[in-house]
Amino acid sequence: MFVSVRFYWIFILSTIPAVLSENVAFIIIDVQNCFLPGGSLAVTNGEEVIPIINTLRSKYENKFRLVVLSQDWHCSNHISFASQHNETSAYNSITLTYDDNGNICDPCQTVAYNVSQMLWPDHCVINSTSAEFDDTLTRKDSDVIIRKGFNCDVDSYSAFFDNGKFSQTGLHKILQDADISTVFVTGLALDYCVYYTSSDAKRLGYTTYLVKDGSRGVANSTSVDALTDMASNGINIIQSDGVGAILESITSAAVSSCSFVLTIPLVIPMLASWIISGI
Ligand code: VGL
Ligand code: ZN
Numbered sequence: 001m002f003v004s005v006r007f008y009w010i011f012i013l014s015t016i017p018a019v020l021s022e023n024v025a026f027i028i029i030d031v032q033n034c035f036l037p038g039g040s041l042a043v044t045n046g047e048e049v050i051p052i053i054n055t056l057r058s059k060y061e062n063k064f065r066l067v068v069l070s071q072d073w074h075c076s077n078h079i080s081f082a083s084q085h086n087e088t089s090a091y092n093s094i095t096l097t098y099d100d101n102g103n104i105c106d107p108c109q110t111v112a113y114n115v116s117q118m119l120w121p122d123h124c125v126i127n128s129t130s131a132e133f134d135d136t137l138t139r140k141d142s143d144v145i146i147r148k149g150f151n152c153d154v155d156s157y158s159a160f161f162d163n164g165k166f167s168q169t170g171l172h173k174i175l176q177d178a179d180i181s182t183v184f185v186t187g188l189a190l191d192y193c194v195y196y197t198s199s200d201a202k203r204l205g206y207t208t209y210l211v212k213d214g215s216r217g218v219a220n221s222t223s224v225d226a227l228t229d230m231a232s233n234g235i236n237i238i239q240s241d242g243v244g245a246i247l248e249s250i251t252s253a254a255v256s257s258c259s260f261v262l263t264i265p266l267v268i269p270m271l272a273s274w275i276i277s278g279i
Contacts, residue, residue, distance in 0.1 A: 022063055022064075022065065022182070022247065022250045022251060022254060023065060023178075023179050023180050023181040023182060024063060024064055024065055024180065024181075024182045024183070024184065024247065024250060025064060025065060025066040025067070025068055025175055025178070025180045025182070025183045025184070026056065026057065026060075026064040026066070026067045026068070026183075026184050026186075027068045027070070027159065027183050027184065027185045027186070027187075027197065027201075028053055028067070028068065028069045028070070028137070028186055028187045029070045029159060029185065029186065029187030029188060029193045029194045029197055029215075030070055030071065030072050030124075030187055030188045030189070030193050031046075031049065031050065031053065031069070031133055031134050031137050031187050031188060032071060032072060032124055032130070032131055032132060032133055032134065032188075033129060033130050033131070033132055033133075033134060034072065034123040034124040034130040034131060035072075035123075035124075035188040035189060036134055036188075039123065039130060040121045040122060040123045040130060041120055041121055041123040041124075041218075043188050043189045043216050043217065043218055044216065045216050046188050046189070046216045047134075048216065049186060049187060049188065049213075049214050049215060049216055050134060050136055050137055052186070052211070052213055052214045052240050053137065053138070053186050053187070053214055054136075054137065054138045055240070056184075056186070056211070056214065056240055056243055057138050058138070059243075059244065060243065060244070060247055063247045063251070064184075065178055065179075065180060066144055066174070066175070066178050066180060067140065067142070067143050067144070068143070068144045068145075068146060068159070068171065068174075069133065069137075069139070069143050069144070069145050069146070070145075070146045070147075070148060070159040070171075070187070070193065070197070071124075071131065071133070071145060071146065071147045071148070072123070072124035072131065072148060072149050072156075072193070073124060073126050073131055073147040073148060073149055073150045074123065074124050074125055074126065074131075074149045074150065074152075075125070075126060075150065075152035076122070076125050076126070077152060078122075078125075078149065078152055078155075079096065079104065079117065079152060079153050079154065079155065080117055080118070080119065080120050080149070080155040081119070081120060081121070081122045081123075082119035082120065082121065083121075083122055085119060088119055089119070090119050090120055090121045091118065091119065091120075092118075092119055093116055093117065093118050093119070094116075094117050094119060095114050095115070095116055095117070096114070096115045096116075096117045096154075097111045097113070097114055097115075098111070098112060098113040098114075098115065098154075098164055098166070099111070099112050100112035100113075102154070102164055102166030102167070103153070104153040104154070113164055115154070115163055115164045117155060117163070118192075124149070126150060144171075144174055146159050146169050146170065146171050146174075147169075148162070148169050149162075151167070154166060156169070157192045157193045157195070157196035157197075158193070158196035158197045158199070158200045159171050159193070159197045159200075160172055160197065160200040160201070160204065161200060163196075172204055175206070180206065181206060181207060182206060182207040182208075182209070182250065183201050183206045183207070183208055183209070184209045184211055184243060185197055185198045185201065185208065185209065185210050185211065185215075186211045186214030186215055187214070187215060188215065188216060189215075189216065189217050189218045190212075190215040190216055190217035190218075190223045190226060190227075191217040191218050191219060191222035191223045191225070191226045192217075192218060192222075194210065194215045194226075195226035195229070195230065198210045198230055198235050199229070199230065199233060199235070202230075202233055202234055202235050203233075207236075208234075208235045208236065209235070209236045209238050209243075209246065210227075210230055210235050210236070210237050210238070211238060211239070211240050211243065212227070212237055212238065212239060213239050213240050214240050
């Protein structure tokens with residue numbers, strides 16, 4: 001009896017950290033050499049996101065249950081590279097056609113999906129230096145790395161799905177398995193991969209915060225459009241100095257639900273043991 005009561009208390013107390021720790025993931029999109037100064041698809045001022053992301057990590061590391069880094073990871077003849085299309089140059093858009101299995105076709109017997117594709121300079125080729133994360137970006141062994149865009153025939157702006165929504169990267173399952181309900185998204189580029197990832201996160205049901213100063217866009221007009229669209233879809237656009245207060249409010253909500261949840265297993269046995277022992 002003594003042993004089982006002791007195990008009971010150990011079990012109850014061991015659940016406290018799990019109930020108290022926030023269900024929050026910090027998602028860092030594509031902070032890779034190819035998108036930084038000197039890279040083939042350098043985002044203007046892209047390097048400015050690095051100290052902001054590193055500061056958020058160092059200040060709130062213990063508040064993020066998961067830190068996720070996505071990595072654009074393309075075959076050398078990727079369909080999104082202008083070099084693979086004779087008549088069209090980079091930064092022009094084309095339409096790609098896919099059959100009902102999600103295989104690219106041209107010509108197609110029947111077109112099942114049309115996917116608009118912006119053509120890019122060659123970038124982030126698998127295993128190249130260009131695809132590596134920036135050296136100064138803080139990283140840990142526990143970071144979750146999500147590679148995307150390695151199917152040569154379809155692009156993948158979002159860290160959740162490819163652009164045709166033919167396949168998942170596995171990120172949603174990883175977040176679900178870790179019981180994540182809130183995500184903070186940062187990185188490059190605001191008007192493409194950050195925008196698509198945040199939009200999918202919100203659609204998948206996560207409370208989504210886009211940390212605006214922790215992100216930079218390829219172009220101003222597409223960045224403005226992306227921000228407007230995200231805001232209208234319920235994504236919270238915030239600055240990095242607002243992250244602390246949001247995490248605090250998530251913690252206090254967790255503390256009150258923890259106290260409530262623990263009332264039954266803690267108070268009832270306590271009262272019972274008082275009654276039994278005649279107090
Ligand atoms: C990206 C264009 C092409 C991005 C990736 O990370 O935003 N943009 N590939
Ligand atoms: Zn890419």
